[in-house]
Amino acid sequence: xxxxxxxxxxxxxxxxxxxxxxxxxxxxxxxAEEAGMSAALAASAVGDYRDSATVLEFARDVDVIxxxxxxxxxxxxxxxxxxxxxxxxxxxxxxxxxDKLVMRARLAELGMPQPEWAAVTTTQDLQDFLDAxxxxxxxxTPRGGYDGKGVRVVHAATEADDWFxxxxxxxxxxxxxxxxxxxxSRELAQQVARRPSGQMRAYPVVETVQRGGVCxxxxxxxxxxxxxxxxxxxxxxxTIAEGLGVTGMLAVExxxxxxxxLLVNELAMRPHNSGHWSQDGAxxxxxxxxxxxxxxxxxxxxxxxxxxxxxxxxxxxxxDGGLEERFAAAMADHPExxxxxxxxxxxxxxxVGHVTAAGPDLDDAVYQARAAASVFLx
Amino acid sequence: xxxxxxxxxxxxxxxxxxxxxxxxxxxxxxxAEEAGMSAALAASAVGDYRDSATVLEFARDVDVIxxxxxxxxxxxxxxxxxxxxxxxxxxxxxxxxxDKLVMRARLAELGMPQPEWAAVTTTQDLQDFLDAxxxxxxxxTPRGGYDGKGVRVVHAATEADDWFxxxxxxxxxxxxxxxxxxxxSRELAQQVARRPSGQMRAYPVVETVQRGGVCxxxxxxxxxxxxxxxxxxxxxxxTIAEGLGVTGMLAVExxxxxxxxLLVNELAMRPHNSGHWSQDGAxxxxxxxxxxxxxxxxxxxxxxxxxxxxxxxxxxxxxDGGLEERFAAAMADHPExxxxxxxxxxxxxxxVGHVTAAGPDLDDAVYQARAAASVFLx
Numbered sequence: 159x160x161x162x163x164x165x166x167x168x169x170x171x172x173x174x175x176x177x178x179x180x181x182x183x184x185x186x187x188x189x190a191e192e193a194g195m196s197a198a199l200a201a202s203a204v205g206d207y208r209d210s211a212t213v214l215e216f217a218r219d220v221d222v223i224x225x226x227x228x229x230x231x232x233x234x235x236x237x238x239x240x241x242x243x244x245x246x247x248x249x250x251x252x253x254x255x256x257d258k259l260v261m262r263a264r265l266a267e268l269g270m271p272q273p274e275w276a277a278v279t280t281t282q283d284l285q286d287f288l289d290a291x292x293x294x295x296x297x298x299t300p301r302g303g304y305d306g307k308g309v310r311v312v313h314a315a316t317e318a319d320d321w322f323x324x325x326x327x328x329x330x331x332x333x334x335x336x337x338x339x340x341x342x343s344r345e346l347a348q349q350v351a352r353r354p355s356g357q358m359r360a361y362p363v364v365e366t367v368q369r370g371g372v373c374x375x376x377x378x379x380x381x382x383x384x385x386x387x388x389x390x391x392x393x394x395x396x397t398i399a400e401g402l403g404v405t406g407m408l409a410v411e412x413x414x415x416x417x418x419x420l421l422v423n424e425l426a427m428r429p430h431n432s433g434h435w436s437q438d439g440a441x442x443x444x445x446x447x448x449x450x451x452x453x454x455x456x457x458x459x460x461x462x463x464x465x466x467x468x469x470x471x472x473x474x475x476x477x478d479g480g481l482e483e484r485f486a487a488a489m490a491d492h493p494e495x496x497x498x499x500x501x502x503x504x505x506x507x508x509x510v511g512h513v514t515a516a517g518p519d520l521d522d523a524v525y526q527a528r529a530a531a532s533v534f535l536x
Numbered sequence: 537x538x539x540x541x542x543x544x545x546x547x548x549x550x551x552x553x554x555x556x557x558x559x560x561x562x563x564x565x566x567x568a569e570e571a572g573m574s575a576a577l578a579a580s581a582v583g584d585y586r587d588s589a590t591v592l593e594f595a596r597d598v599d600v601i602x603x604x605x606x607x608x609x610x611x612x613x614x615x616x617x618x619x620x621x622x623x624x625x626x627x628x629x630x631x632x633x634x635d636k637l638v639m640r641a642r643l644a645e646l647g648m649p650q651p652e653w654a655a656v657t658t659t660q661d662l663q664d665f666l667d668a669x670x671x672x673x674x675x676x677t678p679r680g681g682y683d684g685k686g687v688r689v690v691h692a693a694t695e696a697d698d699w700f701x702x703x704x705x706x707x708x709x710x711x712x713x714x715x716x717x718x719x720x721s722r723e724l725a726q727q728v729a730r731r732p733s734g735q736m737r738a739y740p741v742v743e744t745v746q747r748g749g750v751c752x753x754x755x756x757x758x759x760x761x762x763x764x765x766x767x768x769x770x771x772x773x774x775t776i777a778e779g780l781g782v783t784g785m786l787a788v789e790x791x792x793x794x795x796x797x798l799l800v801n802e803l804a805m806r807p808h809n810s811g812h813w814s815q816d817g818a819x820x821x822x823x824x825x826x827x828x829x830x831x832x833x834x835x836x837x838x839x840x841x842x843x844x845x846x847x848x849x850x851x852x853x854x855x856d857g858g859l860e861e862r863f864a865a866a867m868a869d870h871p872e873x874x875x876x877x878x879x880x881x882x883x884x885x886x887x888v889g890h891v892t893a894a895g896p897d898l899d900d901a902v903y904q905a906r907a908a909a910s911v912f913l914x
Contacts, residue, residue, distance in 0.1 A: 183860065456868035458872070480537060497560055499561030
């Protein structure tokens with residue numbers, strides 16, 4: 159019997175599951191938000207993922223439901239489970255990824271190192287936190303943020319007044335998350351795959367470079383990473399994956415502080431931009447690994463294929479024309495680079511593709527990936 | 537403007553073009569012989585590739601037509617060209633791959649080393665050839681053979697009487713191809729990609745192991761291959777690609793004789809079983825390379841990613857049940873193996889998938905690939 163996976167959401171993460179699904183021989187079906195999305199080739203349905211009837215109908219002929227994003231409402235997830243659908247990651251795990259206050263509380267329970275944080279419901283609460291943390295902090299809306307959205311560095315409590323006002327109007331009520339401004343030397347990411355039956359495989363910890371709150375580059379493995387850092391990062395990833403019962407891919411975004419601690423910044427319970435290098439650079443890419451994990455198939459080897467892999471996002475794309483019009487120039491000058499595009503129209507700041515390069519020399523791989531990606535810009 | 541490739545034929549070679557097409561961002565459409573074939577996910581039409589109207593209709597909205605196989609009749613190809621469709625490889629090149637007598641004659645014109653051969657139209661012609669070559673020879677039907685079909689070793693001219701009788705009934709008339717029985721130590725294959733504008737990239741020469749006329753295993757690069765052999769194989773491949781004006785992937789099957797010569801056995805103008813290792817084992821896999829070549833995009837780096845890559849075909853598949861039911865066992869014991877299946881029902885001798893393994897140690901890669909493939913048998 160053919161194995162059938164249903165993916166809710168038609169974005170680039172669903173799109174990038176298509177290649178390994180075809181290679182292995184898994185029937186991948188996508189519920190896309192609209193026609194013509196990144197994962198259109200595998201879209202068997204178009205509809206609203208916030209509508210239980212739509213999602214239940216989509217789920218009827220698949221073995222497992224998984225996700226392109228973490229935004230499916232808990233009531234829809236509950237209806238899936240009640241209907242006997244296998245859902246990975248589970249609603250309980252997703253609840254932690256869907257709310258940053260829940261995440262901070264659960265990570266604290268698990269004893270995970272993280273920035274100092276608080277739930278604040280008033281400007282005075284926030285001012286108190288600022289006063290106790292040198293006058294600066296990061297304020298986050300607990301829900302709906304991504305790629306830097308819903309995140310704001312503040313130096314005065316009044317800078318979050320619009321969000322407090324919005325909270326007051328939100329029927330859910332609730333609080334904002336405030337976190338200390340961490341003095342970090344760089345950002346890292348640790349990915350772990352976990353099966354429902356418990357098996358885990360950790361990818362090498364990678365260095366991520368963010369620009370304007372958006373992932374711009376990833377180097378795998380993280381340069382200058384000693385055995386202790388590698389070990390601590392893996393333990394954090396595995397503790398969270400197991401502690402939260404994550405199934406599929408988990409990404410843990412980490413700060414490496416100037417005093418050499420690792421603090422958990424964000425979680426993602428799906429394939430993640432920090433793991434795109436693995437499509438070309440690891441024996442088992444994160445998209446194949448996610449498919450295997452949610453089907454509870456034995457996990458693949460996450461080892462790197464080369465000493466260094468570098469991923470550079472194509473952010474925005476060409477000022478005129480499509481990405482396709484730059485293929486020839488990029489491929490002519492960088493025959494060893496791997497070009498990935500998402501079938502999305504270029505727009506300032508939008509993630510429309512990425513490039514990877516790999517090899518024995520880090521500087522060369524960085525140069526090749528950056529130079530090839532830059533052909534798609536301007 | 538999205539680049540659109542139309543592939544005539546819905547078999548596993550078309551299927552394996554889907555992954556790189558999605559990754560790069562190329563709109564791949566397939567004209568499948570019937571519903572539910574290997575490349576069904578990308579099938580935009582189902583119909584008979586021998587019918588000009590069907591193929592012309594399919595070709596209307598694509599930038600280039602290419603092929604899953606070499607069986608499209610010349611009159612259909614001519615109609616495509618007359619309609620202004622870009623066809624790669626060209627009808628002229630395909631004509632050489634479609635008829636082994638034409639191939640032998642053209643290779644002779646190009647000065648390529650090949651077995652002694654003759655076109656024979658009568659039993660007496662064949663007997664004369666046998667008498668001149670130690671009493672044994674290989675007889676081949678010029679058209680329609682593949683995977684050992686249409687190939688017969690004979691020791692007496694009467695052993696080809698049925699084929700002579702069939703020829704007499706065939707309106708095209710014609711002859712059989714007879715070739716000397718080559719005393720070879722092993723079989724090799726040389727792949728070359730060539731763009732319409734002339735750029736070529738050669739893959740490393742590989743060793744192929746045939747069983748019952750069907751490719752069973754491939755080792756890349758060919759073990760114990762000295763600089764001279766590598767050089768001669770590449771020159772043969774490039775001379776043929778250029779001499780015949782091949783566009784896309786060319787595979788040249790070679791005999792390495794016991795006296796260390798290389799002789800051309802067969803040609804294929806498409807991605808080829810001898811290159812499946814490159815999907816996982818080369819920087820640019822043969823399927824991506826074929827797409828780039830037929831679109832006249834700059835070719836990718838064909839370098840191996842590991843010291844050794846091994847491909848083992850899954851021939852026949854499980855005696856009961858589908859390949860999927862063996863996924864867990866194969867993946868549990870061989871996390872570093874890459875499993876590829878073609879969406880075809882198991883049947884004795886049928887190519888239903890393959891496994892690759894790669895690494896620094898040849899014996900280990902051979903073991904892993906063979907052991908993982910064997911999980912799918914019996």
